Amino acid sequence: MLPDKKNKIEKLYYPIGEVASMFKVNTSLIRFWEKQFDIIKPHKNKKGNRLFTPKDVENFHLIYHLVKERGFTLQGAKDKLKENPEDSVDNLEVVQSLEEIKKFLLDLKSNI
Numbered sequence: 001m002l003p004d005k006k007n008k009i010e011k012l013y014y015p016i017g018e019v020a021s022m023f024k025v026n027t028s029l030i031r032f033w034e035k036q037f038d039i040i041k042p043h044k045n046k047k048g049n050r051l052f053t054p055k056d057v058e059n060f061h062l063i064y065h066l067v068k069e070r071g072f073t074l075q076g077a078k079d080k081l082k083e084n085p086e087d088s089v090d091n092l093e094v095v096q097s098l099e100e101i102k103k104f105l106l107d108l109k110s111n112i
Contacts, residue, residue, distance in 0.1 A: 013051035
């Protein structure tokens with residue numbers, strides 16, 4: 001399950017380890033996706049450490065949703081994001097809303 005972005009205080013920058021833990025993936029996958037998708041543009045500090053903006057994290061949500069949840073290939077995800085990015089964002093928002101409703105209903109059921 002992806003992080004709940006509504007209840008989280010947004011930072012200006014997230015280190016790569018924190019981004020990887022949000023999605024329960026290795027940092028190597030984050031670095032790989034950064035190279036594969038031009039919508040991910042991390043800042044680098046003087047040491048060369050990657051620092052991701054909240055927009056980068058949102059873009060990781062999109063990529064994660066397309067690749068891991070919907071089963072797109074990397075090229076398919078790239079094509080989808082280029083041809084119709086709004087559709088991908090809308091689809092992700094619907095999925096996240098449904099997950100929140102499901103969680104609410106399961107909590108309600110357990111309290112009955």
